[in-house]
Amino acid sequence: MPHGSPSCADYGCRLAECLSAARRARSRRRADRAAGLRARVDSEPAADHVARLREAGMSAGDIAARSGVSDTLIRRLLRPDPQRRPRRILRSTQDALLGTAVPVTRTGPAHPA
Structure with missing residues (x-):
């Protein structure tokens, strides 16, 4: 810490x-x-955002490093079964996760000709 x-x-x-x-x-x-x-909030908005970050190509470790949230919690929020995810998380954790920008994926050539 x-x-x-x-x-x-x-x-x-x-x-x-x-x-x-x-x-x-x-x-x-x-x-x-x-x-x-409240100090604790519903985890669903954060879990949805973390799933979008994964779909954009970020690993759980990348998300943890950028947000400052433990990779263990990131992995728990990514569990496919909603019943196995944490139901509530700290408001500060949610703020950190929702504040992590989804990377922009480029389409087309990396360097214009």
Whole structure:
């Protein structure tokens, strides 16, 4: 887990950047709760987007690297049987996945003549 992430402080790290990230995350969660936003959301929109990324040629590892989401969760969202996928995921995970752009595939010659 990289320094500067909220969960790093949860595991006991006392670096200023990790403590600051944890404070920001707590503040964000409080604001979301006050606004009526849930921490966990339905995984279907994210699973559909991950499937589109795969269809565009990205591997689970590519998606994980670009989104910052674990490749294990990516693979679980890609399971063919919807009953075996996670039903709910963190809102921040969904935001990270939906923010991953589908690569543009070129048609025609790679270099114009």
